[in-house]
Amino acid sequence: MHQWYFSYNGQQVGPLDHAAAVAQAARDQNGYCWRQGFAEWVPIAHVGELKLAATQQVVAAVPPPPSTFRSDEIDYQIFGEDMQFVEVELDPGESCVAEAGTMMYKDACIKMDSVFGDGHPSQAQSSLLDKLVGAGKRLITGESLFTTVFNNQGSGKARVAFAAPYPGTIIPMTLRNFGGRIICQKEAFLCAARGVQIGIHLQKKILTGLFGGEGFIMQKLEGDGLVFVHAGGTIVERQLQPGEILHVDTGCIVAMNDTVQFDIEQVGGVKSMIFGGEGVFFARLTGPGHVWLQSLPFSRLAGRMFAAAYQRGGAKDEGSVLGGLGGILSGDRGF
Secondary structure: OOOEEEEEOOEEEEEEOHHHHHHHHHHOOOOEEEEOOOOOOEEHHHOHHHHHHHOOOOOOOOOOOOOOOOOOOOEEEEEOOOOOEEEEEEOOOOEEEEEOOOEEEEOOOEEEEEEEOOOOHHHHHOOHHHHHHHHHHHHHOOOOOEEEEEEEOOOOOEEEEEEOOOOEEEEEEEHHHHOOEEEEOOOOEEEEEOOOEEEEEEOOOHHHHHHOOOOOEEEEEEOOOEEEEEEEOOEEEEEEOOOOEEEEEOOOEEEEEOOOEEEEEEOOOHHHHHHOOOOOEEEEEEOOEEEEEEOOOHHHHHHHHHHOOOOOOOOOOOOOOOOHHHHHHOOOOOO
């Protein structure tokens, strides 16, 4: 018998057996469910075996409230291998939102507009204080106060491209396929269809916030549309089964479902902590849910670049038996 899991606005319920899952679906269908055999989280109302059984329950199911806004449906193409950029195709009237300074090029009929916060349409009716609060959340996560909205005001399809800020991989994610919410590392957001909300996720566990490699604040992406996340190196996606545990080097976590439990675990004995080169703690991820990992965190790349930087006057003499003297003789010094 399968074990069922339910997710309501980031709160997980489960595991439940089939009878309990049917009763839960009858009580509240405004959420997502998952069991072994599902490739991803699925809206409860779309699962036939729960929907059919729920109609036989005495308690009437509460229908989900109508959606107030759906994200624009956009097409895209990702170019490049190590230095990537994404080209987004917009139909007339469609919009996308991106971080300030990430645009590479655009068609002339696409209008740019810098706005406070994440550019969500609901902010149009918000007060100035609400807009400042939304912008402040972005500032806390390491992003700028403003985002740029790109709207196609032409009569045909138009394209706009956004470039990654450093070598790595751009990941496309459709949020509706992952329960409508993804937790990702700070500064990972690149661009998205308009309608995606960008907020903050607070790490409530003190030790995890201190030693987990992601700090106390991460980005929270909510909605039903397409979002693009950037990370360093090569990206691998893992789907964790309920109760499955994955140990990850701190700093290598890019994004995860909100159903994944994020904690830390000690590396091992004293000898491993001192000489193992992996630090004192692992990041421990417990399923169910999807996890995206990066092979080269930007902090690691920056550390290696800094260690190999121009400290003794240049890099041309690397491996030379003359060392710094060779650079002086060759005129590669600014004396």
